[in-house]
Amino acid sequence: MENASTGAEGGAVQARSTMRVTLEVNGREHALDVQARTTLLDALRDRLHLNGTKKGCALGQCGACTVLMDGERVNACLVLAVMAQGRHITTIEGLRGGDGLLHPLQRAFLDHDGFQCGYCTPGQIMSGVGCIEEGHAGSRAEIRQYMSGNICRCGAYVNIVEAIFETAVGTRP
Amino acid sequence: MSGLAYARAASLESATEVIGSHRAAEVIAGGTDLLQRLEEHVLPPPLVVDINGVEGLRAIEVDDHEIRLGALVRLNQVIESAPVRDAFPAIVEALIVTASPQVRNLATVGGNPLQKTRCLYFRDQSTPCNKREPGSGCGALEGRNRINAILGGSEHCIATHPSDFAVAMAALDATVLVVGARGERRLPFTELHRLPGDTPHLEHNLAPDEVIEGYRLTRTPLARHSHYLKVRDRGEFEWAICSAAVALELDHGGRIADARVAVGGVATKPWRLGQVETALQGRQATAEAFAEAAALSVQNAVAHGDNAYKLALLPRTIARALTELRERL
Structure with missing residues (x-):
């Protein structure tokens, strides 16, 4: 199947098992050779050395690998790197506040102790940013529902919800 | 893990040609179920055909008579659609309780009804499963079957279909728009899936060269x-x-x-x-x-x-x- 070409109406469809991709991450473009099988998560961590995005279950169940793709939160473990081409990827390393330092939600996680071991934290924060952007952080109950894709095995949920709620209130027009 | 090949289709016609000529090839849209199978080595396809570059499949089209969903519409896109919420509340309610927000930003309405079962035995390669490996037996019949089916099962398979969206679509008489090598056809949503019978590995009534282009839903007082x-x-x-x-x-x-x-x-x-x-x-x-x-x-x-x-x-x-x-x- 390696780099086989299949004739098809409207032009040949190229099937490849390795390919060169260009990923735009945190505003910078990176060209790299990947296998078809390589996930966006593995490309970010192992190839671009952006280790802030964590690998938990690799099955879309824990949310530790949450990143923004064109501004929407997604599980980086459920995206093939080759399919992330042409999309704007934002990882925890690319998150900035107006002062160029911490994003308001990062600050709120510090203020509210929104973590214990910290492993799920980058995914929680990226998911929280998406949750606020979507307008689903209107109440603590809504935040609990719309943050269900992020698991914290330390159980810091109460403080995570407070951090997101406070940030959402602060950023509401 | 190696051995996966990837191809990008610019049109549904070219996608149907590839999946029609490579029997084990699969279309990839959102990829949320397919990547789980790759990770867990459960029926990993040797070739995926990416249809995300195909134009015209991302819209929710609304008129007085019906609503049309393109196959690449994301689940969260449907949830945020006021016309769908108004005309087909069961569909939006089914999607709100589906997966997580992150998954719903990736997963498509075209792929969702074709996702694989969550039966423990299908997802665990060390056990028998007629759906994953025809003829190997069914681990669930005499095993841990708390999540399994009480309707539509056979002596070969009692795996449930896991989709919420598909249940709402079946209730509301949706029509599936299908494209294949011989052109387009429509089929009632209730005829999309097959009963397991003695061929539980055959899950739907799409031909090898066919792909879902979208759905039509007729607006009725009942659906509302x-x-x-x-x-x-x-x-x-x-x-x-x-x-x-x-x-x-x-x-x-x-x-x-x-x-x-x-x-x-x-x-x-x-x-x-x-x-x-x-x-x-x-x-x-x-x-x-x-x-x-x-x-x-x-x-x-x-x-x-x-x-x-x-x-x-x-x-x-x-x-x-x-x-x-x-x-x-």
């Missing part, structure tokens, strides 16, 4: 009065152990003029319950009528041990869904 109720082991991000999509149309005297009932989490495919719908017709919309009709849902049900609780849970879920719906009519 629809509701989805999901029962699960935890409040969020969990598969249904039982669910019901229901719709009611009442006449001026409060009698049920028409009804739709489809259930999930209990059956091998999205399951319409015609006998329950018929029993509801002409009755006053009372709790008693709902309970009597719902009792018919398990007439042909077969339990297998751990899943016997579903014989009681299914009628109650249907009756509760109908009661909740009546309260807002």
Whole structure:
């Protein structure tokens, strides 16, 4: 199947098992050779050395690998790197506040102790940013529902919800 | 892990040509189920054909008569659609309780009904499964089958279909738009999936060269009065152990003029319950009528041990869904 070409109406469809991709991450473009099988998560961590995005279950169940793709939160473990081409990827390393330092939600996680071991934290924060952007952080109950894709095995949920709620209130027009 | 090849299709025609000529090739859209299978080595396809570059499949088109969903519409896109919420509330309610927000930003309406079962034995390569490996046997029949089906099973397979969206689509008489090498065709959503019978590995009625282009949903008063109720082991991000999509149309005297009932989490495919719908017709919309009709849902049900609780849970879920719906009519 390696780099086989299949004739098809409207032009040949190229099937490849390795390919060169260009990923735009945190505003910078990176060209790299990947296998078809390589996930966006593995490309970010192992190839671009952006280790802030964590690998938990690799099955879309824990949310530790949450990143923004064109501004929407997604599980980086459920995206093939080759399919992330042409999309704007934002990882925890690319998150900035107006002062160029911490994003308001990062600050709120510090203020509210929104973590214990910290492993799920980058995914929680990226998911929280998406949750606020979507307008689903209107109440603590809504935040609990719309943050269900992020698991914290330390159980810091109460403080995570407070951090997101406070940030959402602060950023509401 | 190696051995996966990737191809990008610029049109559905070229995609159908590739999947028609490579039997093991699969279309990839959102990829949320397919990447889990790659990770766990469960029927990993040797070739995926990416259709995300195909134009014209990302829109929700609305007119006075119907709503059309393109195959690449994301689940969250449907949830945020005011026209769909207004005309087909059961569909939006089913999607809100589907997966997580992150998954719903990736997953597509085209792929969702074609996702694979969550049966423990299908997902665990060390066990027998006729769906994953035809002829190897069914681990669930005599095994841990708490999540398995009581409707539509066979001696070869009792895996449930896991989609919530598909249950709502079956209830609301959706039409599937299909494209293949020989052109386009339509089929009723209820005819998309197959019963396991003695070929549980064959899950749907699409030909090898066919791909879902989208769906049509006719706007009706019935569809507008629809509701989805999901029962699960935890409040969020969990598969249904039982669910019901229901719709009611009442006449001026409060009698049920028409009804739709489809259930999930209990059956091998999205399951319409015609006998329950018929029993509801002409009755006053009372709790008693709902309970009597719902009792018919398990007439042909077969339990297998751990899943016997579903014989009681299914009628109650249907009756509760109908009661909740009546309260807002």
